[in-house]
Amino acid sequence: MERTKLNLGVGIFMLLGILALGYLSIKLGRVSFFGGGGYVVTVDFPSVGGLKEGSTVEIAGVEIGRVEAIGLADYQARVTLRVNTDVKLQEDVIASIKTKGLIGEKYVRISPGGSEKIIGPNGKIREVEAPVDFEELLSKYIFGKV
Numbered sequence: 001m002e003r004t005k006l007n008l009g010v011g012i013f014m015l016l017g018i019l020a021l022g023y024l025s026i027k028l029g030r031v032s033f034f035g036g037g038g039y040v041v042t043v044d045f046p047s048v049g050g051l052k053e054g055s056t057v058e059i060a061g062v063e064i065g066r067v068e069a070i071g072l073a074d075y076q077a078r079v080t081l082r083v084n085t086d087v088k089l090q091e092d093v094i095a096s097i098k099t100k101g102l103i104g105e106k107y108v109r110i111s112p113g114g115s116e117k118i119i120g121p122n123g124k125i126r127e128v129e130a131p132v133d134f135e136e137l138l139s140k141y142i143f144g145k146v
Helices: 004-030 132-144
Strands: 039-045 056-059 064-074 078-081 094-099 107-112 124-127 127-129
Touching: 039 094, 039 127
Parallel strands: 039 124, 056 107, 094 127
Antiparallel strands: 039 078, 056 064, 064 078, 094 107
């Protein structure tokens, strides 16, 4: 009888531990089920330059969303962004791909516009700034073509 209680207690403890690890993995990994919150906006860049799915979308250094998908459309990189519902993007915002630090991860920076019109769900950001290719700049500098 004593042994059965001990086995039951250890089993419940292990089950709670596994559930806690699963919960933390989902929360810390920022995995969202059922599409997550927010609305979708697309942007066409000439090149994504190392941007990955799951990268952050920021305005003024504040995270407002995530990169949901990256694909090819009309020989340009089509980036799908999921933006928080409480953030309204003007029609003339500018999207650019930036790097955190010198060789850090890539993210999408949104520069606010001044228009009164708002981009709705499944809308498109038309103004883009191509990412800076550090390898190309460095090779130009090394070989004296600057």
